Amino acid sequence: MKVGGIFGITALIVLIYLWEWPKLKKNGRKIIVVFFTLITIGWVLAILLVLFPNMPGPSQLIDFIFKPIGRYWEIS
């Protein structure tokens, strides 16, 4: 199941790459760097999410920061 997930994600990333590459080449170096950074972040994050579905994320950070005020809105 997990291997399938990783395989699927990689396939999707490759598809995005193949789709954008012909247009990317014309757009200069900077955009290529940004594009690859973005898809690498996406790829790593996707695989991490497949392997550890309960990984703490931004929501936990928000919960942590705003807990002191948010407490008063908790439904008892």
Add this chain to the structure above:
Amino acid sequence: MIEKGKISPFQMALIIYAVVVGTAILYIPFITAQHAKRDLWLSPIWAALSGFLIVFIITKLYKLYPKKTLVEYSELILGRTLGKIIGFIFLFFLLYDTAIAFREYGEFVESAFLHKTPLVVVTGGIALTCAFAVHGGIEVLGRCAIIFLPIVLVLYLIIYLFLIPDLNVKNIFPIMEYGWIPSIKGSLAPHAWLSQFSLLSFLLPFLSDETKGMKWSILSVSVSVMTMVYINLGNIFLFGGIITSTQFPVFQAARYISIGSIFEHVESIVIAVWVLGGFVQLSAFFYMLVLGTSQWLKLHSHKPIILPFGFLIILFSVWSASSFQEMIRSMGTTTPFYFITIQLLIPMLLLFVAVIREKLRKA
């Protein structure tokens, strides 16, 4: 300038209306009802304060820095490094906000129709469609809004008109049974939603007629608040006390519609039309995110990063909450403060610094 398209002030008002109201009536009434109970309909009126305040701040900032978006002028106001940091915080928030909106629609469609489909397939499908609209640029968004939004608006209106025989106006009493506090407490989530008018900052530079920007923004806030009040009143008339346990009240209301027992199962039409509004909303979010990022990085074109961002949005929509219950809990407690901090306090801070700068420059 990356984007060359222009939109009319009316189109801008419709886009921002879709951005705010599309999800504000999906399950926000449920969250509001937890605190406000029968005073549910009062909460959006308190929240209107946030809406008007943020429109005032954003238009003021826009007058000081014409033709610039929030990401661009934060750099001019606070200097390069600090401005970039603020820009990043805002963009990260936008990514999170977009992801949440995708998740909401995904959960909604799944719980209403596609019970066995994995969430990612639903959100991924929407993201792919939106990517086409984003690729078309701001003009496509404006035209989508002008075609789809009137249909959606009429839908919001007629759901409760069809239900008039079932509405019980007495459900609204007693008004303010426990004083002001419950309705103000319940207004937290509507406050957060109306503070999304800060995203106007990404639309104002594309107006064809800038003098009318402020007028239409104010109008858009008013209509949003009125829609929320109308929907909440309809809900309280229809459901009464059980409103506190109805997750998607408007959808539940649509299920009740039955006219002469030939006109039934209207909810399927409701969802289809709702997703139209959702399409405009999600594309607008997606567009602002992509545009903001390319301005932040000073790229020449925003088109190549659309698909990678679509992928990231889907990941964040999965990552942002482990379950829908979890999401509703955080939406009722901590997440609104995140919304308000980023969308109200940051523009306020920017305006404060900008005004001081202006004064110093003139002195």
